[in-house]
Amino acid sequence: MTVKENPVLKVKNLQAYVPTPKGEIKPVNNVSFSINKGEIVALVGESGSGKSVSSLSIMGLNSSAIQYKQGSEILFKGQNLLKLKERDMRKIRGNDISMVFQDPMFSLNPVHPM
Ligand SMILES: Nc1ncnc2c1ncn2[C@@H]1O[C@H](COP(=O)(O)OP(=O)(O)O)[C@@H](O)[C@H]1O
Numbered sequence: 449m450t451v452k453e454n455p456v457l458k459v460k461n462l463q464a465y466v467p468t469p470k471g472e473i474k475p476v477n478n479v480s481f482s483i484n485k486g487e488i489v490a491l492v493g494e495s496g497s498g499k500s501v502s503s504l505s506i507m508g509l510n511s512s513a514i515q516y517k518q519g520s521e522i523l524f525k526g527q528n529l530l531k532l533k534e535r536d537m538r539k540i541r542g543n544d545i546s547m548v549f550q551d552p553m554f555s556l557n558p559v560h561p562m
């Protein structure tokens with residue numbers, strides 16, 4: 449095993465929550481993982497376990513109803529993406545970090561130019 453270089457992406461203590469009158473819903477409750485260069489990582493879990501909310505957190509595309517607990521970090525190129533302004537996140541989204549959405553036959557329709 450080679451010496452680990454800095455991970456390309458590091459998700460640390462990610463806690464996404466939705467405040468409601470009856471208390472907090474916690475779609476993602478303290479998730480941490482990192483992805484090294486050249487590595488392929490799969491998030492696996494049952495339906496409703498928080499895979500989509502975790503991924504959309506990285507993209508900065510969750511509904512504004514979803515908030516992040518203090519201490520949640522998504523570290524990319526030395527910055528916490530959760531703290532970025534939308535203007536700065538737009539420079540990263542689609543250039544450095546992209547997402548193929550669910551239903552790829554629709555998302556990647558070969559006869560539909562992007
Ligand atoms: N905007 C939201 N408001 C309230 N609850 C949400 C919202 N988005 C997702 N959830 C809830 O968070 C949990 C995790 O959802 P999700 O990440 O879509 O799961 P998965 O992709 O693993 O099936 C589910 O219980 C879902 O209903």
Ligand SMILES: [Mg+2]
Nearest residue numbers: 496499500501
């Ligand atoms: Mg999902």
